[in-house]
Amino acid sequence: MARHLHAVALVVPDYDVALDFFVGQLGFVLREDLRLSDEKRWVVIAPDADCVSNILLAKAKGGRQEAAVGDQFGGRVGLFLHTDAFDAEYDRMVALGVQFEETPRVEDYGKVAVWRDPFGNRWDLLQLTATRDR
Structure with missing residues (x-):
């Protein structure tokens, strides 16, 4: 039996504002956008296809x-966007106006920099070292 984490919910103030940022600005993929009622939608995105x-x-x-x-994570970093090309992704995100809290740093587990989405959630952009990237 194979299992994986299908999705994590991210509470946002508005579906379309969130889609504009994640899909329109960052280039995430829109997987589903189903209207469930007048006020509720099933909106699923992913970093890439x-x-x-x-x-x-x-x-x-x-x-x-x-x-x-x-503040879903109590002020902590709660989301981790992995890339296999850290420097290029960091430069791309900075050029898009993404708010980074720090310059990139190297840790035992890899290269990392903390950024915030427009709603205030803290994310890590990271590239794990080869021994940790599983």
Whole structure:
């Protein structure tokens, strides 16, 4: 039996604003956009077409969810965007206006830099060392 993580939900204030950033600006792939009701959609994106894991964009509803936008991980980095070409991806993202909190640094596990999406979520852009990239 094969298993993998299909998706992680990311609470956003608006589906279309999130799609403009992730798909329109960063170049993520839109996998699904199904209208479930007047207010709810099933919106699934992925960093690229070959990626197995996805992000489900979930529109915040109500005060508790709205308060969680941008702080789903309690201020920690909670999302990790892996690349096999760190320097090129970092330069591309900077040119697109992505807000990085730091310059790239090298850690025991690889090269990394923290960035924020427009909603305030903290991400790592990282390239793992060959021994850790599994």
